[in-house]
Amino acid sequence: MDFDLTDEQRLIKETAREFTDNEIVLQSRENARNHHFDVELVKKVADQGYLGAIVPEEYGGAGLDYFSYGLVVEEIGRGDSAIRTVISVQTSLVCSGIVKFGTEEQKQKYLPKLCSGEWLGCFGLTEPDTGSDAANQKTRARKTDSGWVLNGAKMWISMANYAKLALIFAQTDPALGHKGIACFLVDTDQPGYTAQTIEHKMGLHGSDTGSISLEDVEVSDDDVLGE
Numbered sequence: 001m002d003f004d005l006t007d008e009q010r011l012i013k014e015t016a017r018e019f020t021d022n023e024i025v026l027q028s029r030e031n032a033r034n035h036h037f038d039v040e041l042v043k044k045v046a047d048q049g050y051l052g053a054i055v056p057e058e059y060g061g062a063g064l065d066y067f068s069y070g071l072v073v074e075e076i077g078r079g080d081s082a083i084r085t086v087i088s089v090q091t092s093l094v095c096s097g098i099v100k101f102g103t104e105e106q107k108q109k110y111l112p113k114l115c116s117g118e119w120l121g122c123f124g125l126t127e128p129d130t131g132s133d134a135a136n137q138k139t140r141a142r143k144t145d146s147g148w149v150l151n152g153a154k155m156w157i158s159m160a161n162y163a164k165l166a167l168i169f170a171q172t173d174p175a176l177g178h179k180g181i182a183c184f185l186v187d188t189d190q191p192g193y194t195a196q197t198i199e200h201k202m203g204l205h206g207s208d209t210g211s212i213s214l215e216d217v218e219v220s221d222d223d224v225l226g227e
Contacts, residue, residue, distance in 0.1 A: 005071075012068045016075035019048055028080030031206035037162065038206065042086055046117025050076070051090045055099055060112035082206035089158045090114060094121035094167055097183070101226035106185065110165060122163035124154040124186075124212055134169060135178035139214065141170035147220040150184060153213050160195040160210030163188055167225065168214065185223040192217040 005013065023044055031038045045051060053069040055061020064072070069091065077084035095114050098106055113119040130137045139152025150170050154160070166186040173180040186193065192215040201209060 009068050009071060012064070013071040013075060015048075016050075016072045017078075019044075020075050020079035024076065024079035024083055028082065028206060031080070031082065033205075035205045037208040038083075039162070041083060042120070043117050045076070045083060045087065046115075049115075050087050051117050052095055052111065052115025053087070053091050055091070055095050055111055055115050059099075059107055060115035061095070062115075080206060082204045085158050085204060085207045086120075089123055090121055093123040094165065097123075097167060097225060098185075101183075103222075105222070106225065110185065114165070119164040120159050120162050121165040121167065122157050122159045122212075124157055124160075124166050124168040126154060126156050128153060128155045128211075134181060135171075137169065137171055137181075139168070139170040141172045141182055141184065141219075143172070144218075147218060147222075148184065148224070150186070150214045150217040150219060153211065155211050156198065157195075157210055157212055159208050160212050161197055161208050163195075166193070166212065168212075168217075182227075183225040184219045185225055186214075186217060186219055190217065 023041065027038065027041055049062035050072055052061035053064045053072055054066060057063040073084055073087060076087055095111060098110055114121055125134060127137050127139060139150065139154070142149045150168060152170060154168070166188050168184045168186045169181055170184060171180050172182050194213045195210045198209045198211060
């Protein structure tokens with residue numbers, strides 16, 4: 001088995017390394033010292049195509065294979081894991097979820113904006129009392145005639161304060177356990193959705209980490225991700 005990088009993968013790695021050395025390394029020090037989420041630097045990352053690295057080109061992504069994407073994340077993380085977090089959340093959690101489970105309409109609506117960096121996304125799974133035990137989460141989704149209403153809270157969510165789109169997981173029926181969990185594509189610019197910065201972290205000071213409160217947040221049936 002050949003473990004050498006292809007010429008294309010080598011170029012991707014070298015490009016990510018140069019970008020990290022020229023744009024991230026020095027700036028990350030100031031961002032960490034000032035606890036600053038650098039929106040301008042995130043835009044530069046988006047312009048490199050890294051926010052949609054594995055998304056097909058037809059939806060605005062770079063169409064990279066996962067190994068090449070791993071090389072990018074490795075190089076960016078070498079310079080600043082806070083910026084690496086932005087790429088990981090946007091690409092691995094938000095975009096890839098929509099690519100795999102989204103309808104064609106959802107892909108066309110969300111992916112181009114996420115890949116370009118026009119929108120940032122967050123992944124709302126973890127709760128104050130629930131980490132990996134997602135089946136026991138307390139966030140509830142109640143069915144209505146026009147869609148769903150969400151109530152609950154999320155905690156330790158990367159980019160919670162900057163996301164335009166939030167993937168919110170909620171329990172539709174506690175009796176069903178994990179089979180009752182559903183994911184909703186939530187527009188954060190609406191009544192009932194509020195985010196707050198978590199202060200006094202021990203690390204990743206240049207990364208935005210927040211809590212999310214959901215009070216009667218309305219979601220249409222068209223914005224349920226998967227089944």
